[in-house]
Amino acid sequence: MGIPVVTVGRTRDDLVGGLERLHGPVSVVRRCAELAELLAACQTGLARAAVVADGSGELTASLVDRLSAVGVAVVALTDSPEEAARLQGIGVTVEAPAVEAEALAALIAGAVAQLSTPGPGPAANAFADHTAAFRPQDGRRGTRPGTAPGGGAAQGRPGEPGTGRIIAVWGPAGAPGRTLVAANIAGELAAEGKSVLLVDADSYGASVAAVLGLLDEAAGLAQACRLADQGVLDGPALLRIAAPVATRAGSFRVLTGITRADRWTELRAAALSLVYQRAREVAEVTVIDVGFCLEADEELSFDSMAPRRNAATLRSLELADTVYAVGAADPVGVPRLVRALAELDAAVPQASPRVVLNKVRASAVGRLPERQLRDAWSRYGPATPLEAFLPADPAACDAALLAGSLLLESAPDSALRKALAALVCAPVQRNRKSSVLSSTAKRRAKD
Numbered sequence: 001m002g003i004p005v006v007t008v009g010r011t012r013d014d015l016v017g018g019l020e021r022l023h024g025p026v027s028v029v030r031r032c033a034e035l036a037e038l039l040a041a042c043q044t045g046l047a048r049a050a051v052v053a054d055g056s057g058e059l060t061a062s063l064v065d066r067l068s069a070v071g072v073a074v075v076a077l078t079d080s081p082e083e084a085a086r087l088q089g090i091g092v093t094v095e096a097p098a099v100e101a102e103a104l105a106a107l108i109a110g111a112v113a114q115l116s117t118p119g120p121g122p123a124a125n126a127f128a129d130h131t132a133a134f135r136p137q138d139g140r141r142g143t144r145p146g147t148a149p150g151g152g153a154a155q156g157r158p159g160e161p162g163t164g165r166i167i168a169v170w171g172p173a174g175a176p177g178r179t180l181v182a183a184n185i186a187g188e189l190a191a192e193g194k195s196v197l198l199v200d201a202d203s204y205g206a207s208v209a210a211v212l213g214l215l216d217e218a219a220g221l222a223q224a225c226r227l228a229d230q231g232v233l234d235g236p237a238l239l240r241i242a243a244p245v246a247t248r249a250g251s252f253r254v255l256t257g258i259t260r261a262d263r264w265t266e267l268r269a270a271a272l273s274l275v276y277q278r279a280r281e282v283a284e285v286t287v288i289d290v291g292f293c294l295e296a297d298e299e300l301s302f303d304s305m306a307p308r309r310n311a312a313t314l315r316s317l318e319l320a321d322t323v324y325a326v327g328a329a330d331p332v333g334v335p336r337l338v339r340a341l342a343e344l345d346a347a348v349p350q351a352s353p354r355v356v357l358n359k360v361r362a363s364a365v366g367r368l369p370e371r372q373l374r375d376a377w378s379r380y381g382p383a384t385p386l387e388a389f390l391p392a393d394p395a396a397c398d399a400a401l402l403a404g405s406l407l408l409e410s411a412p413d414s415a416l417r418k419a420l421a422a423l424v425c426a427p428v429q430r431n432r433k434s435s436v437l438s439s440t441a442k443r444r445a446k447d
């Protein structure tokens with residue numbers, strides 16, 4: 001099978017001619033003047049590989065993801081070690097400009113074969129992580145080196161690549177309390193002594209900053225995505241962007257969400273993948289507050305390669321080790337959650353959500369509300385069991401919102417706070433102090 005190649009930049013004539021003289025599967029079908037022309041040629045199905053000799057500085061993670069989505073592997077020629085490291089970080093195969101034609105042909109064939117190898121999981125997914133092929137895997141979907149089966153962090157230091165866990169908090173439309181749950185989960189885990197990063201990835205109504213009383217409107221997640229798209233986001237840069245939040249029981253960091261809903265285009269799926277990869281390296285647990293909508297909006301767009309409004313939600317759910325599905329415990333919220341779980345199973349079948357009913361109160365469902373909800377769920381709900389019930393406590397929630405604090409500070413003895421702590425901490429809070437994203441070694445030494 002032939003491998004048609006397009007090139008951009010001042011590729012050596014003898015290199016292109018050498019590829020042709022090999023009479024192998026690799027052949028140059030077009031020389032482009034700029035990346036825009038190369039992208040247009042690739043999207044027509046003309047090529048299966050692109051060789052970038054000049055202009056590699058314009059390559060971004062989103063562009064590489066876009067080319068990968070149409071089955072085109074990218075090979076860049078550069079002499080700069082720094083540029084080579086950046087390009088490899090965004091999924092580009094790199095070689096020196098002085099490479100011989102035979103070696104380049106083998107490199108192109110290898111990159112195409114790697115891109116064409118189908119991975120486990122759904123065969124067709126518009127939001128599949130095309131950059132994942134360039135990162136080490138151990139053969140199981142969603143499992144990284146150093147991670148135990150089931151999503152838990154394996155033994156090792158949190159700074160090692162891939163050892164951190166990701167928790168996504170999702171729920172249907174109608175304000176079931178996603179942000180409340182996500183923020184307080186982050187606080188409870190930090191109070192337990194873990195290093196925690198809280199991410200606001202809701203592209204419709206980001207509100208983590210307001211809930212925590214943060215005045216900084218810099219949209220930390222958008223900043224991190226920009227750096228990741230350029231391939232220059234590392235652990236220290238992520239920590240500089242994330243805002244620190246200190247409580248009496250512990251501290252964590254926050255990547256605030258976009259300040260306006262129309263900025264959703266800044267949260268590209270490929271860039272988010274790299275942000276979460278760095279988050280796994282700097283935090284033991286990353287908690288993500290995601291939006292409600294799971295619609296694959298490319299079905300509504302003429303340009304199937306355009307940015308996706310719901311890419312932030314879908315990519316977060318795809319990469320999460322644990323997904324909490326939060327629904328309101330009332331006659332409106334429960335049916336919404338049931339329908340939404342079916343949509344989640346269709347959109348992200350590997351999610352395996354843990355269902356949490358929030359705002360549980362007798363006035364909405366009758367006497368003995370937990371029993372009523374369990375009976376109704378067993379009769380009409382999906383096969384996914386109910387994981388936990390969070391009692392309604394509007395007074396405690398209002399006090400925390402007014403103070404811009406978490407329940408563990410404003411209402412530490414409330415039933416809602418204890419239920420949230422029991423959901424993620426076992427045993428419930430030991431109330432150890434935690435430095436912001438401190439290392440396990442230092443914490444153990446103190447203990």
